[in-house]
Amino acid sequence: MEKIFTRPESLLDVPTHYCAGCGHGVVQRLIAEVIDSLGAREKTIGIAPVGCAVLAYNYFDFDMSEAPHGRPPAVATGIKRVHPENLVFAYQGDGDLAAIGIAEIIHTANRGENITVIFVNNAVYGMTNGQMAPTSIMNQKTITTPQGRTSSEGYPLKVCELLSVLDGSSFLARVSTSTPENIRLTKKTILKGFTTQIEKKGFALVEVLSACPVYLRMEPEESLKFIDNEMTKTFPLGVFKDWETNNS
Amino acid sequence: METKHLLTGNEAAAEAAIIAGCRYYYGYPITPQNELINYLATRMPQVGGTFIQAESELAAINMVYGSAAAGARTMTSSSSPGISLKQECISYMAGSELPCLIVNMQRGGPGLGDISTSQADYFQAVKGGGHGDYRIIVLAPSTVQETADLVYDAFDIADKYRNPVMVLGDAQIGQLMEPVVFHKERKNNVADKPWALTGSKGRKKNIVKSFYPVKGELEVFNKKLQEKYKRIEDNEVLFEDLNTNGADVVLVAYGTTSRICKDVINKYESGNHQLGMLRPISLWPFPTKKIREISESAKAIITIEMSAGQMVEDVRLAVEGRCPVHFYGRTGGGIPTPKEILKKIDELGF
């Protein structure tokens, strides 16, 4: 019988520690599939963040580095400058990228560093038990915004929009894991994020709206609806910049 | 004949790094190390290297982390406040066993302090600086020539032990101009780096990390680190011994203050009393055994520093009460003068 669905070579056959319904596992599988499709497993170097995805280096089957919280873009820069022909990507959560690491992501994008960033926006700090993230939406209840986020906590940070004004960024898109259709689009967009690098077109970032049902305090299914019905109002899906179509 | 160059300590450190094969420099401007970053901005591209003026010291040291993980010789430089910012990542590098060079040309603190010379970052440099049980190797030059020589050695030692190395100078060493010779015939001992991230072609994947979440794993790893530190303590102690054998009074000083102490020794006339100096070159590992040996026969030891008294604590730990340990120091840009040091010696009443 023909096998039509199998584990990507770039993903090891090990159990992950993600909660049921978590988006991280989905995104990582898509990355692995894309890297397989590019035949790039043996030249890929990934950087795992500090956040729920910290152990991603145990799941992918290619060279991986850890990075201090928020610093994957700087670590990726240091790696890419040494190995410009390798495929280098940073995987980051919203606290990692948009709070503590906002300076690094802006400057790495602004330098037009030829790397790919996969940015998992789950609107909350997963690893540290559900505090507000810079991307938590208005009125969203978290442990540190028990009454819901108000303007005194500031407004949800729109990373793609922010980076799109920089001359150094080349490809910026926001996608989601809420439906099979969206997941297929996410895979295509991640592929574009990597081909941007392969073609030496500079900095690419793919923001993936992803579910953290545990700290949204929702059933997994409900958390996917939250992405579609609530998150996308603040974070519209789409391509914000594309070197190929000059869209910006 | 070898060519002599007239350079600042900062420039000498930069050129020595190039000769040592460092091709990845990441830094952020701060006085009194600006001559270093400025020099490499021109020099790195000439040798096909990477120079990035990073957005902060944080970013700079994390770029160093990346290039070190990728297997390259790499460095950053800064001065006191900037070194404080780098500490989290230095701890990560020690934990991930990544080699690199960090140059710290110390200035006055705490806080923004001033840009004049200081040795007040001794504790930060030799006691860890960041979080966790770790050590970095700290080498302290006292001349421009020695700055070049130690930078060169630092890369070899860092690779040998897979550990960050700091060259700890001060504003004086960094900005002073002296003749320097670059020993181009010296061989770099670039270690094999089978652990480096290069892409996993033809081998199992490599992981560079310092995270050991499974209970018990971190303790095993920390023991391994401590064993490495013991090997470093056994093999990498460096010092200069100036007439300590049979000396009644021994001055202990490093870097800029050791130059002043040398002057004192050359000028000192004390009848029947002999004066010597021990100059630690490696501040960690510290020349504990040597100082212990000195304390068996010396009548007194005086530690001279540009701080309120930091290295003196390590001297006391080495001496363990075998002889009195005195201290004279100046802070905030103050430099101990030969006259002040002589007065301190006189006060001992020999």
Ligand SMILES: Cc1ncc(C[n+]2csc(CCOP(=O)(O)OP(=O)(O)O)c2C)c(N)n1
């Ligand atoms: C310097 C530092 N500050 C704080 C932390 C604690 N910390 C770990 S992960 C995290 C937030 C993670 O949130 P996010 O990046 O959104 O990732 P998620 O877990 O949601 O995927 C924080 C604050 C840390 N490890 N290091």
Ligand code: SF4
């Ligand atoms: S806490 Fe949230 S982000 Fe973390 S693994 Fe669980 S579901 Fe995923």
Ligand SMILES: [Mg+2]
């Ligand atoms: Mg998050």
